[in-house]
Amino acid sequence: METVEKPYVIGLDMGGTNSVFGIVDQRGTIKMQTVIETKAYPDVRDYVKASVEALKPALDVVGGIDKVRGMGIGAPNGNYYTGNIEYAANLVWDGIVPIAKLFEEALGIPVKVTNDANAAAMGEMTYGVARGMKNFIMITLGTGVGSGIVVDGNVVYGSDGFAGELGHFIIDHSEHARSCGCGRKGCLETYCSATGVARTAREMLANSPMPSLLRDLNPDEITSLNVFQAAEAGDELAKRIFDYTGRILGESCANFATFNTPEAFVFFGGLTKAGDYLMEPLRKAYDDNILYIFKGKAKLLVSSLNGSEAAVLGASALGWDA
Amino acid sequence: METVEKPYVIGLDMGGTNSVFGIVDQRGTIKMQTVIETKAYPDVRDYVKASVEALKPALDVVGGIDKVRGMGIGAPNGNYYTGNIEYAANLVWDGIVPIAKLFEEALGIPVKVTNDANAAAMGEMTYGVARGMKNFIMITLGTGVGSGIVVDGNVVYGSDGFAGELGHFIIDHSEHARSCGCGRKGCLETYCSATGVARTAREMLANSPMPSLLRDLNPDEITSLNVFQAAEAGDELAKRIFDYTGRILGESCANFATFNTPEAFVFFGGLTKAGDYLMEPLRKAYDDNILYIFKGKAKLLVSSLNGSEAAVLGASALGWDA
Numbered sequence: 001m002e003t004v005e006k007p008y009v010i011g012l013d014m015g016g017t018n019s020v021f022g023i024v025d026q027r028g029t030i031k032m033q034t035v036i037e038t039k040a041y042p043d044v045r046d047y048v049k050a051s052v053e054a055l056k057p058a059l060d061v062v063g064g065i066d067k068v069r070g071m072g073i074g075a076p077n078g079n080y081y082t083g084n085i086e087y088a089a090n091l092v093w094d095g096i097v098p099i100a101k102l103f104e105e106a107l108g109i110p111v112k113v114t115n116d117a118n119a120a121a122m123g124e125m126t127y128g129v130a131r132g133m134k135n136f137i138m139i140t141l142g143t144g145v146g147s148g149i150v151v152d153g154n155v156v157y158g159s160d161g162f163a164g165e166l167g168h169f170i171i172d173h174s175e176h177a178r179s180c181g182c183g184r185k186g187c188l189e190t191y192c193s194a195t196g197v198a199r200t201a202r203e204m205l206a207n208s209p210m211p212s213l214l215r216d217l218n219p220d221e222i223t224s225l226n227v228f229q230a231a232e233a234g235d236e237l238a239k240r241i242f243d244y245t246g247r248i249l250g251e252s253c254a255n256f257a258t259f260n261t262p263e264a265f266v267f268f269g270g271l272t273k274a275g276d277y278l279m280e281p282l283r284k285a286y287d288d289n290i291l292y293i294f295k296g297k298a299k300l301l302v303s304s305l306n307g308s309e310a311a312v313l314g315a316s317a318l319g320w321d322a
Numbered sequence: 323m324e325t326v327e328k329p330y331v332i333g334l335d336m337g338g339t340n341s342v343f344g345i346v347d348q349r350g351t352i353k354m355q356t357v358i359e360t361k362a363y364p365d366v367r368d369y370v371k372a373s374v375e376a377l378k379p380a381l382d383v384v385g386g387i388d389k390v391r392g393m394g395i396g397a398p399n400g401n402y403y404t405g406n407i408e409y410a411a412n413l414v415w416d417g418i419v420p421i422a423k424l425f426e427e428a429l430g431i432p433v434k435v436t437n438d439a440n441a442a443a444m445g446e447m448t449y450g451v452a453r454g455m456k457n458f459i460m461i462t463l464g465t466g467v468g469s470g471i472v473v474d475g476n477v478v479y480g481s482d483g484f485a486g487e488l489g490h491f492i493i494d495h496s497e498h499a500r501s502c503g504c505g506r507k508g509c510l511e512t513y514c515s516a517t518g519v520a521r522t523a524r525e526m527l528a529n530s531p532m533p534s535l536l537r538d539l540n541p542d543e544i545t546s547l548n549v550f551q552a553a554e555a556g557d558e559l560a561k562r563i564f565d566y567t568g569r570i571l572g573e574s575c576a577n578f579a580t581f582n583t584p585e586a587f588v589f590f591g592g593l594t595k596a597g598d599y600l601m602e603p604l605r606k607a608y609d610d611n612i613l614y615i616f617k618g619k620a621k622l623l624v625s626s627l628n629g630s631e632a633a634v635l636g637a638s639a640l641g642w643d644a
Contacts (some may be wrong), residue, residue, distance in 0.1 A: 077615075135481040149581060151473050151480075158473075159457040159584030160619055168613045173573055182613060200360040251495055258487040259471060259481030290503060291490045293399075297482055321449050 006069040008062055010055070011316025013116070013174045014038060014075040016090035019047075021055055022312035023062055024319075028127030030309055032058035044093045048102045055107075071103055071111040072318025074119030074311055079161035083113050095310045110322035116140070118155050118164055120149025120303075123314030124152045124266050128305045137199060137256055139166065139249075141271035144181070145189035153258050171252055187251060195272050197224040200241050212237035224271055237253075240278035249278075250285025257294050268303035271287075303304070323526070325362035328391040330384055332377070332431075333638025335438070336360060336397040338412035341369075343377055345384055346439030346641075347603035350449030352631055355549045366415045370424045378430075393433040394640025396633055401483035404436050432644035438633060440477050440486055442625075443470025445636025447586050450627045459578055461488065461571075463593035466503070467518075473582050489515070493574055514571045516592050519546040522541035522563050534559035546593055553599045564599035568609055571600075572607025579616050590625035590632060 008031065013020045022030040030159045034054045042045035059065055076088040083100025085091065100111040114122075124130035130138070130150070131194035138148040145167030149156040156163045167189035168182055178188030178199060190196050202219045205212065212229040214237060216224060230238035253265050271278060283300055290298075305313055330353065333642055335342045340358045344352040356376045363369035381387055398410040405422025407413065422433040436444070443460035446452035452460070452472070460470040467489030471478040478485045489511035490504055500521060501510030512518050524541045527534065535552040536544060536559060552560035575587050593600060612620075627635055 051528050135485075151478050152476065154474065156582050158397075158581075159585045160616070162582045162615055163457075163581065163583040165613060165615075167579050169575070169580050170611060173611075184611070184613070251492070255491050256581075258491050259485060259578075260478050261482045261485040263481045289492060289495075289506070291506070293484055293486060293487075294482070 006067055008068045009316045009319030009322075010068055010071040010107075011312040011314070011319065012051075012071065012073040012075075012160070013119075013311035013315050014073060014091075015099030016076070016092075018103055018268035019051065020312050021051065021058070022309070023055075023058055023068070024313060024316040026320075028305075028313055030312060032061055033312070034058050039092050042092050044097050044099070044102065050104050051103070051157065052106050052183075065107060065109065068107075068109055068319075070109050070319035070322030071107065071121070072119065072315045072322060073113040073117040074097060074318075075099060075163070076115065078113040078115045080112065080114045080118070080155075080157045081161035083111065085113065085297060112318040112322040114155070114157070114318060115146065115162070116314070117146025117167075118157070119314035119318060120146070120268055120310060120313070121150055121155055122264075122317035123162075123305060124303060125150060125153075126317035126320065127313055128266070128303055128310075130266055133263045135260050136262045136266060137166070137253070137260070138266045138268065139253070140261055141193060141267060141269035143193060143195055145193045149260065150262075151163045155301055162248055166252075169252065169256075171248065174280040188248070188252055192245055192252070192271075194224040197227055197241060197245055197271065198222050200244055201227050201238075204237060204244075206240055208237065208238075208247060209238045214238060224274070228274045228277065231274070239277060242274055243281045245271075246278045247285040250282040252291050253282070253289075253300070254286050254289035257290060257298055262298050264299040264301050266301050266303055268305070270307075274304045328389055330390045331638045331641030331644075332390055332393040332429075333634040333636070333641065334373075334393065334395045334397075335441075335633035335637050336413075338396060338398070338414075338510035342634050343373065343380070344631070344638055345377075345380055345390070346635060346638040348642075350535070350627075350635055352634060354383055355634070356380050359417060361468040363413050364414050366419050366424065370428050373425070374428050381603050387429060387431065390429075390431055390641075391643030392431050392641035393429065393482060394441065394444070394637045394644060395425070395433065396640075397421065397435055398437065399484070400437045402434065402436045402440070402477075403480045403483035407431065407435065417471045420573040434640040434644040435616075436477070436479070437468070437484075439489075440470040440479070440635070441467025441636035441640060442468070442485075442632060443472055443477055443588075443636070444639035445632055446590075447472060447475075447626060448639035448642065449635055450588070450625055450632075451623045452586060452588050455585045456507065457582050458584045458588060459488070459575070459582070460488055460588045460590065461575070463515060463589060463591035465517055471541060471573060471582065472584075488574075488578060491574065491578075491598065493570065510570070510574055510600055512575070514567055514593075518545040518599045519549055519563060519567055520544050520594065522566055523560075526559060527624055532559045534563075536560060546596070550599065551576040553596070554561045559611050561599060564596055565603045567593075568603030569607040572604040575604070575622070576608050576613075578609035579612060579620055584620050586621040586623050588623050588625055590627070592629075594624045
């Protein structure tokens with residue numbers, strides 16, 4: 001009954017630069033969308049005020065805040081339990097920010113917050129390829145690698161609200177392992193993120209005599225998109241870069257399966273545009289490394305959500321349970 | 323009310339050789355215990371009949387089956403969802419055995435089954451050091467390495483009923499990795515089980531010129547107990563063997579923490595008798611490798627349950643929710 005009377009949720013995808021708001025219905029259609037510049041508001045109270053102002057015209061179109069069931073926020077270091085953003089390095093606000101409480105007071109609706117990868121998992125479960133699944137693992141492949149783990153139909157937030165950091169799983173404990181932004185070495189995201197692919201490209205170009213279209217570029221400026229375009233043009237070295245990336249990701253996912261034997265892994269983010277260049281070696285490495293009793297049990301899927309909408313949809317999905 | 327009228331549960335720790343039954347109260351006291359020989363019954367129906375016969379005198383003492391709320395079984399390849407034992411290599415019964423159903427029919431009480439490591443996690447949560455914890459990881463260090471993962475107060479059974487196989491997490495993907503009984507290479511249990519410790523001992527003895535008490539033994543017959551005894555006698559090589567084992571386990575647990583940020587890891591099994599020889603390098607490696615935001619959040623605990631009773635207690639814990 002309540003969902004009929006309150007047929008919408010608000011989703012907020014909060015980034016260091018911009019904050020994107022969407023008003024979303026139960027089928028995952030973004031009815032209205034609006035954006036403000038996150039970093040223009042050094043005081044978070046001004047940020048919340050500006051958000052409410054920006055949302056007003058959009059809310060008027062759908063019948064006002066009374067039609068909204070709740071709000072979900074996907075934010076860096078968002079803590080589901082406390083509703084706070086805690087020590088987010090790439091936001092302008094220091095320390096602990098009670099973001100859920102501030103929006104609850106300003107809008108008068110319940111608000112939930114989590115990080116972007118957990119929000120993405122909620123989005124896939126609510127509107128995407130994981131609809132109906134009770135156990136799956138979301139892997140986001142962007143600048144970094146994020147994850148959201150779903151067990152028995154719920155996102156795993158762990159004892160502290162920050163669980164599901166598979167991008168910081170250390171896959172190489174050797175001294176040659178790659179340095180990670182987290183201060184340690186060998187994390188999965190140093191290999192399998194967009195920046196990890198660029199690092200692999202630089203390494204392979206330096207260590208291999210193979211001809212490659214990528215040699216025409218300044219190594220320091222190579223991006224994962226350059227590598228994809230080279231692969232599309234038939235470049236063998238570029239394909240090897242994705243082989244290497246996909247193999248590491250497939251081996252890692254085969255390991256992750258031992259936790260919760262997921263029905264699926266759902267991959268999302270810029271790197272998935274590489275398509276089969278990434279997914280084929282990933283599938284092969286997964287099948288080669290999966291424990292016998294888990295063989296063939298998990299699908300390896302790419303998100304079907306529109307990339308530019310997915311983050312807002314993911315965040316909005318939290319609003320239904322807020 | 324019901325727990326007062328039915329104050330007991332039956333726990334069955336089913337091994338390839340013996341089956342130990344216990345009648346347990348809510349405080350984790352084993353009131354009565356009885357044993358039958360598992361492998362003496364090639365037909366599982368005879369096994370169930372023999373079990374009921376063996377239980378009868380014990381049940382009479384506590385007031386009969388009417389005083390029993392349910393039964394829990396810890397069995398190799400026990401599937402929590404189906405109640406079946408599925409293709410257990412070290413049992414005399416082939417294929418799929420509907421063990422829960424058979425006992426339900428024979429005893430007239432609800433029966434739940436899972437594998438021994440998940441049962442151990444239930445035991446710790448119900449009667450042991452994890453009482454009151456909602457998120458922890460149980461690691462059993464015996465002939466192999468088993469695990470039970472608890473999220474939000476529930477054991478993670480995954481999509482298939484077999485989740486939580488961290489012993490088969492591949493920690494070494496190189497060609498030099500150790501062969502595992504599962505048919506693959508580099509699994510955690512090839513390093514951190516009792517047999518893994520013995521393998522490390524043989525390797526170190528072969529590759530190091532260090533003097534050691536262990537050189538007096540036939541390398542093929544060295545056990546983890548020998549290594550412990552040598553360490554107790556001040557043997558440096560023996561201590562290095564535990565350093566190596568503890569470091570690998572600590573690194574791995576730091577990785578596992580990214581999954582559900584547990585309040586604790588609970589270690590159980592023969593290898594924990596090594597005490598600080600194992601736990602000190604384990605703690606150090608854990609602290610050295612844990613992601614910054616998870617630092618100091620998890621306790622590293624050794625089970626407080628009596629070793630010989632723990633398996634029965636763990637199995638019995640399932641009986642309360644059966």
